[in-house]
Amino acid sequence: MATLKDVARESGLTVGTVSRVLNNRGYISDETREKVYAVMRELNYQPNEMARSLSKQKSNTIGVIVPHIVHPYFAKLISNLEQAAYELKYKILLFNSKGKEEKEGEYIEMCKSNRVAAVILCSGSFHTEQFRKLDFPLITIERFLDEGVAGIECDNYRGGVLAAEHLISRGCRHILHIGGVSGLPMPADKRKQGFEDVCRKNGVEYKEVEPGQAYYDDMHYYPVICQTLEQYPQTDGIFASSDLIAAQVIQVCARKGIRVPEQMKVVGFDDVNVAALTTPGITTIRQPVKEMAEAAVTLAVKAAKGDMVPATSMFPVTLVERGSTGNGKPEASR
Amino acid sequence: MATLKDVARESGLTVGTVSRVLNNRGYISDETREKVYAVMRELNYQPNEMARSLSKQKSNTIGVIVPHIVHPYFAKLISNLEQAAYELKYKILLFNSKGKEEKEGEYIEMCKSNRVAAVILCSGSFHTEQFRKLDFPLITIERFLDEGVAGIECDNYRGGVLAAEHLISRGCRHILHIGGVSGLPMPADKRKQGFEDVCRKNGVEYKEVEPGQAYYDDMHYYPVICQTLEQYPQTDGIFASSDLIAAQVIQVCARKGIRVPEQMKVVGFDDVNVAALTTPGITTIRQPVKEMAEAAVTLAVKAAKGDMVPATSMFPVTLVERGSTGNGKPEASR
Numbered sequence: 001m002a003t004l005k006d007v008a009r010e011s012g013l014t015v016g017t018v019s020r021v022l023n024n025r026g027y028i029s030d031e032t033r034e035k036v037y038a039v040m041r042e043l044n045y046q047p048n049e050m051a052r053s054l055s056k057q058k059s060n061t062i063g064v065i066v067p068h069i070v071h072p073y074f075a076k077l078i079s080n081l082e083q084a085a086y087e088l089k090y091k092i093l094l095f096n097s098k099g100k101e102e103k104e105g106e107y108i109e110m111c112k113s114n115r116v117a118a119v120i121l122c123s124g125s126f127h128t129e130q131f132r133k134l135d136f137p138l139i140t141i142e143r144f145l146d147e148g149v150a151g152i153e154c155d156n157y158r159g160g161v162l163a164a165e166h167l168i169s170r171g172c173r174h175i176l177h178i179g180g181v182s183g184l185p186m187p188a189d190k191r192k193q194g195f196e197d198v199c200r201k202n203g204v205e206y207k208e209v210e211p212g213q214a215y216y217d218d219m220h221y222y223p224v225i226c227q228t229l230e231q232y233p234q235t236d237g238i239f240a241s242s243d244l245i246a247a248q249v250i251q252v253c254a255r256k257g258i259r260v261p262e263q264m265k266v267v268g269f270d271d272v273n274v275a276a277l278t279t280p281g282i283t284t285i286r287q288p289v290k291e292m293a294e295a296a297v298t299l300a301v302k303a304a305k306g307d308m309v310p311a312t313s314m315f316p317v318t319l320v321e322r323g324s325t326g327n328g329k330p331e332a333s334r
Numbered sequence: 335m336a337t338l339k340d341v342a343r344e345s346g347l348t349v350g351t352v353s354r355v356l357n358n359r360g361y362i363s364d365e366t367r368e369k370v371y372a373v374m375r376e377l378n379y380q381p382n383e384m385a386r387s388l389s390k391q392k393s394n395t396i397g398v399i400v401p402h403i404v405h406p407y408f409a410k411l412i413s414n415l416e417q418a419a420y421e422l423k424y425k426i427l428l429f430n431s432k433g434k435e436e437k438e439g440e441y442i443e444m445c446k447s448n449r450v451a452a453v454i455l456c457s458g459s460f461h462t463e464q465f466r467k468l469d470f471p472l473i474t475i476e477r478f479l480d481e482g483v484a485g486i487e488c489d490n491y492r493g494g495v496l497a498a499e500h501l502i503s504r505g506c507r508h509i510l511h512i513g514g515v516s517g518l519p520m521p522a523d524k525r526k527q528g529f530e531d532v533c534r535k536n537g538v539e540y541k542e543v544e545p546g547q548a549y550y551d552d553m554h555y556y557p558v559i560c561q562t563l564e565q566y567p568q569t570d571g572i573f574a575s576s577d578l579i580a581a582q583v584i585q586v587c588a589r590k591g592i593r594v595p596e597q598m599k600v601v602g603f604d605d606v607n608v609a610a611l612t613t614p615g616i617t618t619i620r621q622p623v624k625e626m627a628e629a630a631v632t633l634a635v636k637a638a639k640g641d642m643v644p645a646t647s648m649f650p651v652t653l654v655e656r657g658s659t660g661n662g663k664p665e666a667s668r
Contacts, residue, residue, distance in 0.1 A: 095425075219607070279346065
């Protein structure tokens with residue numbers, strides 16, 4: 001592998017001159033610059049990022065820890081984080097915790113020994129202990145974490161409000177909310193609060209189910225949806241806490257001969273690709289994932305440089321109407 | 335940040351002894367070992383992976399380049415690659431090329447300067463030039479590449495055969511194949527060959543459409559599906575080259591009042607989560623993505639060590655029956 005020294009020797013210049021060309025520092029004639037570039041190409045010289053990182057004790061890498069990769073919400077999030085990082089010349093080291101504490105701990109150690117510039121955490125069963133003595137900033141997305149430098153959230157409460165208001169405006173009178181993960185306190189819990197407040201204010205009857213961690217892990221909500229619909233047969237509207245759950249609600253309804261949207265209206269959350277791929281398409285609360293990912297990366301880079309960053313950033317959500325609540329327009333794309 | 339020297343000084347031992355403890359080399363008493371570990375914890379010492387990588391000029395990182403992250407096939411692939419890498423103590427540097435050549439080239443340069451152990455390439459518009467003079471092995475998944483060390487594929491031809499045979503056995507007589515990307519030669523092209531051979535052998539009329547790169551990029555096949563169904567109104571069975579396309583076929587049929595599976599039977603390809611989330615669920619050809627990802631990582635690590643690896647590895651596919659071809663069983667999970 002060619003080194004800086006090899007380039008200097010081949011081009012008949014000093015290492016200092018070659019280094020100045022590489023780092024674009026000081027005065028260098030066009031002739032010299034071109035000569036150095038020609039030799040670099042000839043020798044297939046690659047500046048060694050690892051050596052650079054070592055000398056400054058930080059890499060231009062951001063660790064990203066998620067609980068799922070195949071879950072469409074996290075796939076969309078990772079995609080947008082990668083794009084935002086690319087634009088700031090950072091790379092993504094990707095870790096899938098599967099919600100397991102020991103794996104999360106191990107990943108944090110890996111991030112430490114790889115001298116990442118920052119970690120973006122979208123997984124949250126960590127004990128706070130593990131987050132002490134970190135020498136990089138920790139940015140969370142849709143998670144609470146005392147030790148985090150900055151948290152990114154969408155306006156979950158408003159999302160719950162919009163969902164309930166929409167179902168009620170479409171004539172639903174017996175509404176059901178299917179929550180996500182129980183146990184761990186999460187910003188997403190506020191969806192339920194917004195939903196409840198609107199139902200109470202409008203005097204509409206509502207029920208709630210929390211499927212729990214096991215369903216979240218395998219993403220397979222069939223049994224709990226079936227059981228809930230049998231328990232509450234009057235239900236005419238469902239607010240699911242993710243599009244993934246809403247898609248499965250539509251399937252269970254089809255199997256039970258309940259027509260969506262005529263007999264049952266369904267609202268999801270997230271606005272991931274699945275919402276636009278089901279039949280009918282899913283009316284949903286859109287998280288601005290692109291903007292949230294951009295903010296997470298920007299704050300990570302700023303915080304890594306020692307700049308002050310806002311402790312929480314909350315992004316607005318919007319209602320996207322599709323067929324599952326009776327809107328007949330063509331399915332909107334992502 | 336604590337160094338090896340700090341640990342040595344604090345524990346009253348030599349740097350050599352501390353290093354032997356860290357690397358588990360030579361004889362070390364339990365007492366010494368425990369003392370070193372205690373001091374390491376106290377000082378929050380982290381072995382520096384970057385320094386280690388630099389000394390051996392290779393990191394324990396594998397670059398993964400995909401054309402999409404949100405596409406459910408690639409999301410599933412990335413998830414399985416990350417898991418397989420984790421088991422072999424490797425990390426994933428993730429790059430989303432969006433099929434753009436200049437981005438792919440830039441990523442390969444990033445991989446070079448980060449001294450990755452290997453690159454797994456699932457994106458394929460590269461000029462072969464860019465792959466010369468690489469000092470790491472290149473493993474491809476479902477792509478052709480002359481310069482690649484090893485290619486992983488599924489049995490695409492057999493997939494096309496299974497899809498056509500299934501549609502014919504369910505009574506379809508006017509079958510349509512909707513292909514994926516045109517232009518670039520890909521292993522997936524063999525799906526079409528298998529499909530054609532079976533249709534011809536059975537004397538069944540068939541048509542083919544190739545939506546092309548633009549549709550692949552934005553994953554939104556609506557217009558081309560609508561247009562094709564208007565062009566070939568007799569169609570009673572469709573073999574789509576991905577579950578993503580199949581999901582959109584089901585939506586277009588619903589909009590046109592064509593009942594699936596009664597009037598139109600649909601078979602997809604991949605068996606990603608979307609296939610189990612549509613209504614009805616999608617009968618599909620399952621790629622063994624987990625096994626393919628494990629093979630890719632194993633071969634990458636072997637090849638990085640200089641071991642010989644098979645030039646191509648082809649994995650079997652299977653038919654998974656769901657509602658879109660008339661199977662009434664509950665949707666199978668992933």
